Amino acid sequence: MADAPTSNSSSGEAHTAEAPSYRYNSALAQDIELRWQSYWDDNKTFETPNTAGPLADPAALEGRGEKLFVLDMFPYPSGSGLHVGHPLGYIGTDTYSRYQRMRGRNVLYSMGFDAFGLPAEQYAVQTGQHPAITTNENIANMRRQLHRLGLSHDKRRSISTTDPAYYKWTQWIFRTIFESWYDTDADKARPISELVAEFDSGSRTLADGRNWADLTPTEKEHVLADYRLAYVSHAPVNWCPGLGTVVANEEVTADGRSDRGNFPVFKRNMRQWMMRITAYCDRLIDDLELLDWTDAIKAMQRNWIGRSEGATVHFPSAAGPITVFTTRPDTLFGATFMVLAPEHPLVDELTTPDQAEAVAEYRKAAAAKNEIDRTDDTKAKTGVFTGGTATNPVTGEQVPVWIADYVLMGYGTGAIMAVPCGDQRDFEFARKYDIAIPAIQQPPAEWFAEHDIAATTGSDTSTWPVAYVGDAPYVNSSNDDGLSLDGVVDVASGVATTNAWLEANGHGQATINFKLRDWLFSRQRYWGEPFPVVYDEHDVAHVIPEDMLPVLLPDTDSFSPRTFEPEDANSDPESPLDRLEDWVNVTLDLGDGPKQYRRDTNVMPQWAGSCWYEMRYLDPTNEDRFVDPEVEKYWMGPRTDQRPDHPGGVDLYVGGVEHAVLHLLYARFWHKVLYDLGHVSSKEPYARLFNQGYIMAYAYRDQRGIAVSPDDVTERDGEWFADDAPVSREWGKMGKSLKNAVSPDEMYDDYGADTLRLYEMSMGPLDQSRPWETRDVVGMYRFLQRFWRTAVDEDTGELVVTDDAPDDETMRLLHKTIDAVNTEMDNLRFNTSIAKMIELNNHVTKLDAAPRSVVESMALMLAPLAPHVCEELWAKLGHDGSLAYEPFPVADPALLVEDTVEYPVQVNGKVRGRITVSADADNDTVEAAALAEENVARTLDGAAPKKVIVVPGRMVNIVA
């Protein structure tokens, strides 16, 4: 072990004449911090050994305990650098990692960069500089800023998604996904070669009745494309002319605009790459049960996947059967009309000549409406009758078929059956267009009373003001073909009975419907991973063989994508790679001799690189695999020793809630494919997810609405002014646009990194958003100053601790603090952990001299939070080397037990006095002492208590 770095302190220079030379101030803090950061680097303090491969180090592993994989959501290396809001989560994970190392865990903790994507490309377009250059500069700057914070990363494991050595494996995983299919019988992904073998052997036949053996190779490829988990589709996609690319459903906001740039998005049929994430709908929902995530995030994922159970029902019509999805097949007897989306393919055939004009007009109007108007549910429902009818399969009656824009082509089948008596929307629609509303449930008397109408029975609903939504016995719900629900109350059995009948009679079947669509995976951009795909002369896609990866992103000056007028829905995407003829046209030998191919010119979406990055930290230099299976198993394998259904994955993953349905859903999907194919041992990538809050800050705008720096704002009588002009105040996430960003560099200069770290951790619980107040930072600065002063003479820099044993009270407080800090740190409650240590320190400052043992314990306990100053004190206390692997203090249970206990004594719930009794006093003794207490006796005024409750160790309550 190397010696601790010695001080080359020039800290005195920056002080004013009167200030002591060795006071803990910003200059001294900076000196300490820079020295220890170099020490950690030079001594490879935070390098973590693997069990196998290049990073294996059996000797180092010997000294470490159980593994722990702590992960931050890796950042996008933006050009503007960090502000103090960014590292909140990183400080939390660093503190936790340092704490767990001291608890003996072998902690893997590193940081990479998610560097492909739109902002780098847009910045490059603005400056004319290649995105690779700006990206590398930004990464270097962010590395510097993070390093200055003292984060204990294993830097050997850092990756960038833009590095060809990394994206080689992103392409490899794409290739693997392309070369696999979902076997619904086995309920897992399997290699496509096994599907081909089943077709070849005849054990599996084609659904359309063709004979596999008779197909041409191209026809076979088309069949396989319908099975592959990555496939080219011609379906409607989200085209964003303003960005010049298509985007995924998850990247479109509720008002139909792009997540990035806020441009309009249009539904267009285009040929694009898709990922068959829908094959995993059930598992993505079911396996949420195995995860230690918040209910909020789980709910968001469930909601996004949108599983609903119901039935598909076929309504025969002149244009063929109209299929609807319903969650309430039990209400079929009340279905008196149908509504199709205006774009529904059967509309033309159903429309009668006399309705043709009205239908055409309505469809035109609907097409012209943007998503906002179309989905504005405050507006009255409109619709047009097609003139056509369909047959309700349970009643046999002809029901009119309408079109209305509140029915969406993108959900279910794009057609609904309307049950006006039981659905408020259908009820309003039926009333407006004079369609029959027969009752199929008998509402209870209270419902009629509530709406102030006379109770009705039978099918009459003429007096009903609204639909009846609720459970009630079915009425008028029988037919002559053996289906009867009349009298049944239970919805579940009504649904089951109806489903069975539908299935038996060929009218439909029980169905589970999902909101989730397949993942649109291609983008018409430059700065992303190229697809490892070429097309032959028949336009059949071939993946590039493994040994020919990576497909390098070609260098070019022409990286600017073609963008369009944001409203130009008819424009066509044009990838920058299209222009590179020399690159696009290529001669390759894919196993059947050299042939001409055309490269795919799309790139992958930003999310691709983040779908598996945590695994590359495990084995960053492996050239043969994306991760060595043994190494993956060590770090991410299921911890069945903890609980039998543990899914494996990262032990603690910290990041913002904004990735709830994007990154976290995509990464789970990829991970499950890799699991199915046997490439990883873990079912899930992230066993425990913790969502940190955001740092918020006030922002000010002048009367023109332009953001004003908070530094220029003064407050008078609850109003805010900048240069005597009134400004308005708002509340928002810290950032550049609101001019309310505070740079960590400012904090390093004024207080040092340890103070910044402590302040951010003390502001409140890690999962809560909190306001930044620069003026509050000084509190933690003063704490570190006081702590420093307990151990070090401010004038001489000499250690001033006493070797005398601490007094009893100090010992008890120390061990109480140790006990509490352990618990708080285990649960990521750094704010309360800091409070306990401040209490202990405040006690120690009142002593004549600080006992060495107390200062040592304090230095160790505080080290995860404020590592630099604690390392310095540890060295001053005479220890060699770093304290990073010193055992974290453990409380002596004997010192946690008090000899005497102070009881508050309540009379009728109000505290009237206190008694101190021996800790082992029985209840009668405590009761007697309580009744004897002076103020209690006075309050009771001689009256005999009705009841005395003694809560052992807690309190006494006397009921008078």
Add this chain to the structure above:
RNA sequence: GCGCCAGUGGCGGAAUUGGCAGACGCGCAAGGUUUAGGUCCUUGUGUCCGAAAGGAUGUGUGGGUUCAAGUCCCACCUGGCGCACCA
């Protein structure tokens, strides 16, 4: 509309199982150090009454359970987040 979360001093926030509300920090006040300011140190600080002792009151609102409620139950109000004409 549906789902999730949260409301505690001037501010950020503490308070395992119901058991002394306001830990810790900021701010503020008074005092000390200092030529002064700043720094640093000490003490005080929920609100109301009171010189004090002490008393009353107090965790968004209204009810309830309990010897005892910030904590549990019911209804409501406010704010935040997510989804949203989802059939």
